Amino acid sequence: MKYFTDGFTKLKNPSPIGGGYTVLDENNTLLKVENIKKTGLTNNEAELLGVYYCLKEFCKIGDVISTDSMNTIAWIRSKKDKKIHRQDLLEVILRCRELIILKEINIIWEGREYNLAGIYNEENHLDTFKKQNQFNL
Secondary structure (H helix, E strand, O other): OEEEEEEEEOOOOOEOOOEEEEEEEOOOOEEEEEEEOOOOEOHHHHHHHHHHHHHHHOOOOOOEEEEOOHHHHHHHHOOOHHHOOOHHHHHHHHHHHHHHHHHOOEEEEOOHHHOHHHHHHHHHOHHHHHHHHHHOO
16 A cells, blocks of 8 residues: 655744644545644654654555655654754654564655645645745745
């Protein structure tokens, strides 16, 4: 099975109110939308949490996770933990690594236009993205 994950923040990045993540499968079935109320939540953090949840709750041996977050993939694949600038996320990153090995998961990067979770977020969180884009001009 192939899964698609995407993180989002509300209003801006980092967010003053939070954000979350979305997980869909290859059949475009919505499996999870998690809203996280956390001041300072970053999009990178939300992306990582989405991958972690997918690994933990949905992935079986040999499955694939597609993300459009190069940063998340770099964190998970890095062999230099001290170089990860978000040391507060190191425990989640280490757990992702363990689950990827244990379940023989292939995590891949695919552009936004192929990420079913990202497309879902853009279509269903339009108010979030419109407000966020106002701050990113």
